[in-house]
Amino acid sequence: MRLIEPVSAAEFEQYYELRWKILRAPWNQPRGSERDALDATSTHIMVIGAGKAALGVGRLHFNSISEAQIRYMAVDVGQQRQGIGTLILKTLETRGAVLGATRIVLDARETALGFYCKQGYITTGPGHMLFNRIAHVKMSKIL
Numbered sequence: 001m002r003l004i005e006p007v008s009a010a011e012f013e014q015y016y017e018l019r020w021k022i023l024r025a026p027w028n029q030p031r032g033s034e035r036d037a038l039d040a041t042s043t044h045i046m047v048i049g050a051g052k053a054a055l056g057v058g059r060l061h062f063n064s065i066s067e068a069q070i071r072y073m074a075v076d077v078g079q080q081r082q083g084i085g086t087l088i089l090k091t092l093e094t095r096g097a098v099l100g101a102t103r104i105v106l107d108a109r110e111t112a113l114g115f116y117c118k119q120g121y122i123t124t125g126p127g128h129m130l131f132n133r134i135a136h137v138k139m140s141k142i143l
Helices: 007-024 037-039 084-098 112-120
Strands: 002-004 041-049 054-062 067-073 102-110 122-130 135-143
Touching: 002 084, 007 041, 007 054, 007 067, 037 054, 041 084, 054 084, 067 084, 084 102, 102 112, 102 122, 112 135
Parallel strands: 067 102
Antiparallel strands: 002 041, 041 054, 054 067, 102 135, 122 135
């Protein structure tokens, strides 16, 4: 298992494929729905396995000079609960702090609240409803 920042077209192809597979495909969303306009200016982190397959991904972008946001956290279903999500999250937090963030925000799916609470995030309010069925909660952490 190795943590990288994807740089090649092949690495980004794996990165976006896992984002789509975990975060969009189960809800019949089209390919491309796993991307947005902020991807071009964001920090992307990916954990790859021995066969160079993507095991987990996550993204960090800035909302302001001191506030960063984590989005698109996804870990392959067969690899969950092995520390991959924690590794990605901690790496993104560290990168945010190095770049000047004093606070990280995110919108957690209700099913992931326990994970983020264990990592020191607190609930700050209700979030959006994705695809009319996936409830999110706004969370934050002071760095």
